[in-house]
Amino acid sequence: MRGTRYTAEFKAEAIKQITERGHGVVEVSKRLGVSDKSLYAWLKQSQQDDLPNAKDLVALKLELQRMKAELKRTTKERDILKKAAGVLCQTVRLKYAFIDQHRQQFQLISMCRVLKVHRSGYYAWKLKPLSNRAIEDSALLIEIKRSYEDSYGIYGSPRIHYDLREAGIKCSENRVAKIMRNAKLKSIRGYRKPRYKSGIPSVASPNRLQQVFTVSQPDLAWVTDITYIRTYQGWLYLAVVIDLYSRSVVGWSMKSTMATEIVLDALTMAVWRRKPKQSVIIHSDQGSQFGSDDFVRWCKDNRLEPSMSRRGNCYDNAVAESFFSSLKKEHIKRKIYVSREEAKSEIFEYIEVFYNRKRRHSHLNQMSPMMFEKLQNGN
Template structure:
């Protein structure tokens, strides 16, 4: 049987049956009706072409792998560079140049220029002149600014320092002086320095046992106390109050011209005398020196009163007492000018005993007064 009778497509399919599908030459020859000798020749003739095709595909695959490895290496370098240089991404160009100069032995200059988005030629130009003329002039002006600020005993701001510079013949602008002083934290110092806050620090005398639990289910369980100031023409009048959290009623108060420990003790003594509690009462206050005195602690221990203190600088821990003082000042004190402490004492007494406890409607109590709430609950 001559091989000339078979088309090239037939020969390719026969060879594919042997090469790709794994059939043997005699089986394929018997099924297709060709001689095994002819099929062997077809397979042998096709083998160099297939080998060349496979080699070509292998080279392409290797080239693609090498390209992907190079791309991955480039991406990893850019990632590491961004981690180290994230602080200079939004900085001035010269800051980026300094960063590049520090890491030029770790990363390629071309890579850093691409990631930081700066010109390669500009970086090499900066290497020959890392300090610009403007930076040199700023350094010279900064020394003059420091001298002017120190000569004024640190009370001059940018405008007065600018006046000194103009007086000695400098032609810089005010905004430049402001920028240099702001960058180097040179500012006018006037008055007393602001004390450093200690907000949130717990008390060392008594823990915060109340923890802002302002809703109480019975009277004489929790009292809160605090002190405020009232201005008069004769001087300050100090007011200390004790409130029962159950009905928000003022159960004790005291007013004195001095801020002494007796002020807090007298208010608490009035509360004990008026309420006569038969169980243990929690007394919550701030960390004032009056409430941390030894006399106050002894008084509480003698009358079965358990002390509790707010965190320092945290007004929310004693919000009920602060709210009462806010209502007192907005509704009564800020509407009057007291000539004497006696007039202020009488007016505050009238507000507490006549209006607040007996008449004023309290939003926390459903719109009734503290005494009406206690009568209704009793």
């Protein structure tokens, strides 16, 4: 393990550049600075690991049968959704009307499942006609949705109420709020930060950096921090290690939890990549991961000198905060990824292909981190 240069996580993301993103081996070799022989070896090993055995074939056959049945059911639901697109965000009564109109075309139980209504409610609706209030609310919802969509989802009930008044539609703000609540229309202004259980911050190390973010040579001082990225599978956490000399991301790790392991994996990548010949300052905030016994022991074993920011002072770790800000403003842009794997692949490409090798940095006289190091080394 001591001679290994790349972690398993790095290899897996590099292989995805070939198998999933369609890049050639030679192209990926140039983009990532990895020899094509290594890439072919990693690709071959990955393909061997994916070969199924006899038990897997039986399981695959059963899974195929299940998927066929699921596909048949999904196809029916898709056809229902195509027909019901206009009532998906409408009131329950309008959904019942849609069901009643399409009883000869689709099964009742399927339509109720897709539209998320109960059969008992449908039969009760058949016995009772629509109220005038319900009809008015349905018409009002169309105008509300038009105002909501025109604002790109930013407007809440107060501003939409102003739009309706200007259009000559008389109704109260409370009524608008109720209709929006029933239709699940909410003002969108980015996403909230994940909440953590706060504890007593640990000050395991002094602040050795003291906001001195310019160093004279590589691997004198690194900074590290953790951020979060939103996906529909849940939060994805990203830990990075940045060399203050060139602002290069020398280590990173992405996981679904914020355990100390994510920081240690990022540091392991940094140590394997850079192989520092002298002791390195590793600066962080006062997060529990950086004050744990595992972190302190790991740093001691690998000749790293821990340094911690002052409590509540984000400027002490401004370089890491600046990188996360650039990542989210330039690449993520309030996007919510479908899965953690999709987020990992895009962030991997941003760091390894764009940021380290191409992105111009104002601190480096508009050079990329890798180009800056090459020029300083005379290469």
